[in-house]
Amino acid sequence: MTADSVRIAAMTSEHADQVLAIYQLGIDEGQATFETTAPTWERFDATKLPAHRHVALDDEGRVLGWTAAVAVSDRCAYAGVVEHSVYVLPEARGRGVGLALLQALIASTEAAGIWTVQSGIFPENTASLALHARAGFRVIGTRERIGRHHGVWRDVVLVERRSPVIS
Numbered sequence: 001m002t003a004d005s006v007r008i009a010a011m012t013s014e015h016a017d018q019v020l021a022i023y024q025l026g027i028d029e030g031q032a033t034f035e036t037t038a039p040t041w042e043r044f045d046a047t048k049l050p051a052h053r054h055v056a057l058d059d060e061g062r063v064l065g066w067t068a069a070v071a072v073s074d075r076c077a078y079a080g081v082v083e084h085s086v087y088v089l090p091e092a093r094g095r096g097v098g099l100a101l102l103q104a105l106i107a108s109t110e111a112a113g114i115w116t117v118q119s120g121i122f123p124e125n126t127a128s129l130a131l132h133a134r135a136g137f138r139v140i141g142t143r144e145r146i147g148r149h150h151g152v153w154r155d156v157v158l159v160e161r162r163s164p165v166i167s
Contacts, residue, residue, distance in 0.1 A: 005058065005059060006056045006057065006058065006064060006095075006096070006097055006100055007056070007057045007058075008054050008055070008056055008057075008100055008101065008104040009054065009055055009057055010053065010054065010055075011048075011053035011054055011055045011066060011068065013041065013045070015055050015063050015066070016041040016044075016045075017041075018055075018062070018063035019044070019055065019063060019066045020038045020039075020041060020044065021038075022063065022065065022066060022087050022088070022089050023038040023044075023066075023087055024037070024038040025087075025089070025090060026087045029090075030149070030150070031122050031124050031125040031128075032087065032122070032125065032128075033085075034147050034149050034154070036150075044068075047070055048068040048069065048070060049068070049069050049070060049071065049082065051108055051112060052067075052068065052069040052082065052084070052105060052108050052109055052112070052114075053066070053067070053068040053069075054066065054067050054068075054101055054104040054105060054108070055101075056088075056092075056097045056100055056101050058092075063089070064088065064089050064092040064097050065086065065087055065088035065089055065092060065097045065098060065101055066086070066087055066101065067084060067085065067086040067087075067101040067102065067104065067105045068084065068085055069082040069083065069084040069085075069105065069109065069117065070082060070083055070084075072118070080113060080114045080115040080116060080166065081114070081115070081116040081118065082109060082114055082116070082117055082118070083117075083118050083119055083120075084105055084117055084118070084119050085119065086098055086101050086102060086105075086119075086128075086131070088101070093127065094127075098128075098131045099131060099134055099135055102131070102132070102135040103135065105117065106135070106136070106161065106163075109163070110163050110165055110166060113166055114163070114166065115162060115163045115166040115167075116160055116161070116162055116163070117137075117160065117161045117163075118158065118159065118160040118161075119132070119137075119158075119159055119160075120143070120146075120156035120157065120158055120159075121156065121157045121159060122154060122155070122156060122157070123142065123155050123156075123157050129157060129159070132159045132161075135161065136161050137159040137160060137161045138159065138160065138161070139157055139158070139159055140158045140159065140160050141157075141158050142155050142156070142157050142158070143155065143156045143158060
């Protein structure tokens with residue numbers, strides 16, 4: 001499988017079980033999020049912006065990964081800023097799936113007038129940091145010991161991509 005054999009589609013409820021399973025796999029690895037369990041589909045669906053949820057599908061329609069965004073604030077000054085997540089099935093990593101998903105997210109956010117896409121990444125998650133750099137994100141800082149994860153203080157590297165086309 002290569003990125004050429006991956007189709008990016010809008011995430012719908014038909015993808016729910018696979019999306020949440022991939023999310024849980026990422027959670028279980030311990031390097032993706034402070035969360036300890038994936039939410040219900042109802043909670044996920046209620047919090048993620050519908051226009052900025054994408055899945056990567058293989059030739060058989062199996063979900064290989066997903067990306068989704070949430071608004072960072074309801075204040076009008078931050079209307080063009082979202083925070084995103086991207087998760088890829090372990091056996092599909094390193095094949096361009098994550099980059100294809102981030103490119104789809106960038107396209108949808110720019111089409112909607114969103115000027116900043118941001119995220120927080122554990123510094124140990126070097127694959128995610130490299131992926132985001134390839135997609136045009138830059139490191140803007142590190143929040144040291146920002147939260148506890150399984151009883152251990154963790155840092156979070158903040159990354160962002162500012163749109164060159166939204167002014």
